Each structure stands twice: as structure tokens, then as C-alpha cells.
Amino acid sequence: MTAEDVLRARMSAGQVHTSGPQYESAATVWNAAVVARPAVVVECRSTADVQASVRACRELGLPLSVRSGGHDWAGRAVADGGILLDLRPLNRVAVDAGRRAAVVGGGARANDVLAAAEARGLTAAVGTIGTVGFAGLALGGGYGPFLGKYGLAADNLLGAEIVLADGEVVLANASRLPDLWWALRGGGGNFGVVTSLGVRLHAAPRITTGPVWYPASDTARVFAAVAEIQTDAPDELTVQTGVLAGADGSLCALVWPTWCGPADPDGFLARLGTPLASQIETVPSYAAEIARRDAMFPDGRSVTIRTRSLPALTAEIGSVLASAAEARTSPLSGLSIHHFHGAASRVPVTDTPFPLREDHLMVEVLGLGDGNDDRAWADATAAALDRYALPGAYANLLGTDVPSAEVFGRNSGRLRDVKHRYDPDGVFRAIPLG
Numbered sequence: 001m002t003a004e005d006v007l008r009a010r011m012s013a014g015q016v017h018t019s020g021p022q023y024e025s026a027a028t029v030w031n032a033a034v035v036a037r038p039a040v041v042v043e044c045r046s047t048a049d050v051q052a053s054v055r056a057c058r059e060l061g062l063p064l065s066v067r068s069g070g071h072d073w074a075g076r077a078v079a080d081g082g083i084l085l086d087l088r089p090l091n092r093v094a095v096d097a098g099r100r101a102a103v104v105g106g107g108a109r110a111n112d113v114l115a116a117a118e119a120r121g122l123t124a125a126v127g128t129i130g131t132v133g134f135a136g137l138a139l140g141g142g143y144g145p146f147l148g149k150y151g152l153a154a155d156n157l158l159g160a161e162i163v164l165a166d167g168e169v170v171l172a173n174a175s176r177l178p179d180l181w182w183a184l185r186g187g188g189g190n191f192g193v194v195t196s197l198g199v200r201l202h203a204a205p206r207i208t209t210g211p212v213w214y215p216a217s218d219t220a221r222v223f224a225a226v227a228e229i230q231t232d233a234p235d236e237l238t239v240q241t242g243v244l245a246g247a248d249g250s251l252c253a254l255v256w257p258t259w260c261g262p263a264d265p266d267g268f269l270a271r272l273g274t275p276l277a278s279q280i281e282t283v284p285s286y287a288a289e290i291a292r293r294d295a296m297f298p299d300g301r302s303v304t305i306r307t308r309s310l311p312a313l314t315a316e317i318g319s320v321l322a323s324a325a326e327a328r329t330s331p332l333s334g335l336s337i338h339h340f341h342g343a344a345s346r347v348p349v350t351d352t353p354f355p356l357r358e359d360h361l362m363v364e365v366l367g368l369g370d371g372n373d374d375r376a377w378a379d380a381t382a383a384a385l386d387r388y389a390l391p392g393a394y395a396n397l398l399g400t401d402v403p404s405a406e407v408f409g410r411n412s413g414r415l416r417d418v419k420h421r422y423d424p425d426g427v428f429r430a431i432p433l434g
């Protein structure tokens with residue numbers, strides 16, 4: 001029997017695809033450079049479907065991949081010649097407003113979580129982009145505009161239902177399977193298929209945010225001023241930055257602050273000088289704001305990503321970033337920089353696998369284009385930042401083509417032990433553990 005036959009015998013009609021629109025929709029992910037083709041796509045509509053699919057993969061000896069939001073740029077969601085578990089039907093979000101908590105399906109996107117939470121006057125620690133899968137984001141960490149206020153998305157998890165490599169379904173939380181629970185909050189999709197997550201929600205604050213654009217020639221000056229503000233920014237202010245193409249296509253320095261509370265109480269923006277353009281506004285909800293961010297990162301482009309974590313945006317580093325961006329080989333390539341501080345930095349480093357708990361800036365080097373020169377530019381930019389970089393790498397944005405032994409730092413050994421206990425045969429190969 002073929003894999004298709006085996007799976008059709010175990011699933012309901014219409015759940016198993018080897019071609020056609022559902023197959024293409026699952027196999028096509030955010031990064032157009034991902035060309036892998038799974039042998040079979042299984043639409044998982046329940047935990048039982050996930051269990052049956054995992055068991056079938058094991059029996060057939062085929063590689064398995066898990067697809068939620070499809071935003072892993074390296075294409076880990078698509079196992080070439082293997083079985084792709086499409087979790088997108090598992091996108092239900094049930095909010096318990098009294099407990100300020102939600103149960104989030106393993107295939108829900110950040111936008112689904114925000115919509116459900118904000119309908120009840122609550123919000124969630126999500127990333128910058130709403131179309132990213134929430135589980136994918138949170139299992140690997142989850143940088144975003146609320147790092148200072150709420151920490152990583154992973155820091156806001158309360159529990160998980162997970163299908164393990166043998167098809168068994170278990171619950172993991174602070175009191176059940178604490179070793180697995182530890183590993184899930186930053187160790188990525190390495191331990192099983194998460195069918196739902198318990199997520200802590202927060203009373204939705206008033207949010208003031210938006211992009212402010214400066215000439216690229218001002219990057220070093222603007223970043224040095226931002227660095228002063230970031231050094232003692234309150235938890236309520238997280239300042240994302242970048243060097244990216246502005247509305248007219250020309251390269252610009254970008255400052256994108258997010259205040260949870262009163263708008264710019266310390267006159268932050270005045271200290272940065274006169275911008276080319278500013279779209280700062282107080283928004284009714286983060287869901288309203290995130291659509292603007294989603295529009296900046298549409299599906300269907302070919303992308304190479306590298307990351308480096310830096311201690312601060314000094315003028316010297318600002319100059320290096322500006323020169324690197326100027327040297328880009330494609331007009332849409334650039335740099336996007338997360339600001340890690342506040343609540344995220346106060347979590348002890350061994351409380352979760354996430355390896356870097358000191359204040360830092362995580363630089364995403366975004367090489368847009370499918371030419372070798374775009375990849376070479378991304379590599380050269382990362383190399384130029386090496387002398388300033390903190391150790392480690394961001395698990396969620398790892399390439400499959402770069403050495404990753406140092407990703408989890410001092411948490412690597414413990415993470416490997418948990419992997420060995422729960423997935424000794426390496427069924428889940430999402431993020432290498434070094």
C-alpha cells in the first residue's frame with residue numbers, strides 16, 4: 001500500500017491530498033524559495049487526526065512535517081517526499097475572560113488569537129506579524145512589540161496538549177511533565193505536534209504605535225538616539241527599528257515604537273529629529289495595527305534570513321547596519337530589529353530553553369530575492385555583525401544551511417536530554433538542537 005492508501009484508510013473523505021488546491025495551499029508557504037513537495041498532505045481537524053497521522057508516518061518510515069502558519073522561512077513545514085500535517089483547521093481560540101486565558105488551537109494564527117482576545121477587551125503577547133502561526137511563534141520564543149510589557153510569546157504559555165512521537169497525547173504544564181513543559185517554551189517543534197496551547201491574556205492597554213521614517217543617511221545618528229532611549233525604556237515602551245525601503249522605495253532608517261499606555265510621555269520622538277514621514281497613531285487595538293505590518297511582508301517572495309543579536313544600537317553599530325543596508329543587492333532587502341528588554345529580560349535564563357535573557361537587539365537580515373547575490377549579501381551582513389554579536393541564535397529564524405550548534409547555549413544539554421526522552425528516534429526535526 002502507498003502512503004496515500006494507508007492514510008486514506010485511516011482518515012475521513014477529503015482529508016488526504018496528493019494534488020489539487022488543498023495540496024497546493026498546504027505545500028506553498030510564505031517563502032517562495034521553498035520548493036519542497038510533500039508526498040501527502042493530511043488535513044488535521046482534530047487531535048485524533050494528528051495521532052493517526054503521526055502513527056502512520058512512523059509505520060511508513062516517512063519524514064513528517066508540521067505546517068501551521070507556513071512562515072518558517074527555511075521551509076521546515078514542508079517535508080520533501082514526506083507527510084505534511086496541515087494543522088490550519090485546528091484554529092479555534094476559546095477565551096475565558098474571567099481567567100484572562102485562552103485555549104489556542106495548534107494551527108491558529110496570531111491574528112486569530114488577537115481577534116478572539118480583543119473581542120473580550122484582552123490582548124496577547126504576539127509577534128510583529130499577524131499571519132504567523134501562533135504555536136510556531138511561541139514554541140520557538142516569540143519576539144514582538146510587547147516584549148517589554150509581557151515578555152516573549154513563550155513566556156505567556158500556560159500549558160500544552162501535545163501528540164508525541166509514538167502517537168500518545170499528553171498534557172504538559174507546570175505540574176504535569178515539567179521537563180517537557182520546560183522544553184516546549186523555546187525549544188521549537190522538537191517534541192511533538194502541539195494541538196492546543198493554554199495562553200495567558202492581558203487587559204488590552206491603549207496602544208500608540210506606527211512607523212517613523214528617516215533618511216538612510218541619518219541611520220547612525222537616529223539609532224544612537226534610539227539606543228539612549230532603549231537603555232532605560234520602561235516596560236511599556238518597546239522600540240523596533242530597521243533599515244528598509246520606505247514608501248517611495250528609497251532606503252530609510254525606520255523607528256517603530258509601541259507604547260502600552262499614554263502616548264510618548266517622555267517626548268521620545270522629538271529627540272530623534274525631523275522624520276521624512278510618521279504614521280504614529282493611537283489605535284483601538286493591536287489587531288487594527290497589525291494589518292499594516294502584515295502588508296509589509298506579503299507571501300510569495302523569495303527570502304533568505306540571517307540573525308544576529310547585539311548588545312545595543314551604538315553609533316558604530318548603526319554605521320555598520322547603514323552600510324550593510326546600502327550594499328543590498330535587491331531593493332526590498334533590509335534589516336528589521338527587535339528590542340528585547342523589560343519583562344522578557346527578567347525571566348531567569350534556565351527557566352525556559354530560550355538562551356538569551358539579557359537586554360539585546362535581535363537583527364533580522366532580510367535578503368529578498370532568489371539570486372546568489374542576495375544570499376551572499378545576507379551572509380556578508382551577518383558576518384559584518386559578528387564582532388559585535390552576543391552568542392546564540394534565534395531558533396525560529398535559523399537557516400537549514402548554517403551551523404547551529406550554539407543556538408540554545410547553556411540550555412542545550414538539558415534540551416537534548418528532553419528530546420532523547422520524548423523523541424529518541426528524531427521524528428520531529430524542526431530545529432536542530434546542536
Ligand SMILES: Cc1cc2nc3c(=O)[nH]c(=O)nc-3n(C[C@H](O)[C@H](O)[C@H](O)COP(=O)(O)OP(=O)(O)OC[C@H]3O[C@@H](n4cnc5c(N)ncnc54)[C@H](O)[C@@H]3O)c2cc1C
Binds near residue numbers: 073131136137139
Ligand atoms: C514575515 C515574518 C514575520 C515574522 N515575525 C516574527 C516576529 O515578529 N517574532 C518572532 O519571534 N518570529 C517572527 N517570525 C518567525 C516565526 O515566528 C517562525 O518562522 C515560526 O516558526 C512560524 O510559525 P508558523 O506556524 O507560521 O510556520 P510553519 O512554517 O507553519 O511552521 C514552522 C515550524 O514550526 C513548528 N510548528 C508550528 N506549529 C506547530 C505546532 N502546532 N506543533 C508543533 N510544532 C509546530 C514546526 O516545526 C514547523 O515546521 C516571522 C517570520 C516571518 C516569515
